[in-house]
Amino acid sequence: MEYRRKVKFSTKVSLVVCPVDDYTASPKSGGNIHVFLREHPGRPVRKADGYFVFTGLPVGTYHVVVQSDIYLNETAIVKLEEIDPAEPIVYISLKPNSAYPFPAGTTLLRAALRDSGGNPAPGANVRATVMSASCAGAKVAQGGVKKGLHEINLTNVAGKIAVGDIFLIKEQEEVCSEYCVITGVSKGTHSYQVAGPLRYEHKRGVLLLPVVETRADQRGEVVAYFRGAKEKIFDVKVEFSCENKIKIKELKMTEGEVNYLGIIQI
Template sequence: MELKREIRFSSRVSLVISLLDAWTCQAPIGKITLELEGVRTKAVNKSNGSYIFSDLPHGDYILRVNAEHYFDIQVPLSTNLVRMIEHIPLQPLPSYPFSQGATLIRAILQDQNGSPIRGARVTATVESEECASARLMSEKVEKGADLLTVGSVIGAITAGSSFVLRGRGAKAADEWICIKEVLEFQKRLQLQQPLEGSFSRGAVLLPVIQTRSTERGELVLPFRTGRNSSFGVNITIAREGGESRRLLKEVMVSEGAVTNLGTQVLT
């Protein structure tokens, strides 16, 4: 009798990278490569935009993401943590193939000598509360809380999304928050950092978009509000290294159109 022995080899999943198109909230498009500094192991690519690294020693790593239609990024990671899924949004480049009817702001950044400003950090906050992505449902959320219960959700809220949490009332405070994980069909949001202030029922989550300028000083800010024909946006531009800063208040954006701010000069 011939005896057959079955041998199975298994790999330990060490790290799952979930990439997301920050504009569409879907899997990214185009060619994308990932690598961990100092690691020869290649990630297994899944159709949903996830990449799986297996059998990694515990430790700290630098993840490099190079993408055709998005800004390249470097992200510090650790495999010592219990949570092994990292959600990473990718910001579209100005050359991204936006669909017709996309709501965009475009601009070019230059210095006083007319040279393009590369790597400037750009933050845009939607100021119209009618365009809020969600509203706080809890009667009171105290300082130090890291979990929000929300309702009146418009569009998709994903891990890695940023918002300004704006309280109600004349003296209500604003606080920048970033979503770590989305729970219970977008009804509960885990925050990356605990709240620094307290907020009451009805506080709104206003969308925040963060990007940077290209080598040629170009920038694009894509929005997906879909609720108002026009809305106000505050834009902050800071040069690399924090040398200078410029605030553009209440730029009015038309839904489904490109708002071109032309050349913005940073002194």
């Protein structure tokens, strides 16, 4: 789901922060969300549609901090001189934490992560890749894609691909597979921009498998959520990483159910 939209602001507005719920892919208009700048004491004006508006800021670099009781805390670096003064909006994606009220029937993966000493591992990273070919989010289109490009043409797109979506470009030879993050969508075409140059060449028909990335909260608890599973049962490869150590688990997920892995020591 694409959440970007045109909004008009007065000339006094310096910066507008729009928190976006990563699960629903929609701006978050309610809830206990706090937005502030490390370099400036002024509080933003909170609008009913989810925007936080800062006015009268000197030109410079700011750390935008977003805190909430149901989302992981996020920090974004913003340079005012690099944003459009006519539409100075910064979108910050908020990943649900373990306290998030997911609706009934959501497909979830939960775990409690511990470091090598058995202590909670806040900030430990989790990457869950859907490995079932039947659950692919898209395929590389005719003509393939060349190494070094920041753009990829896709076909057989399942649903809608949005900015921030992550995929594994799955080659038969694992060494030639790679992850990509969607950074832009070309309207009216099947072309998508990706973060960083692609490291490998990919031919027509290569699958793009959905990926979920998140991290553990302050208690070491983590929740990964899967949207729109195309199969009742599907395979998932989960990578837990902390302190330069990685633990991998391969499991079968059932759509609409919660899979609790218990304590995972990395």
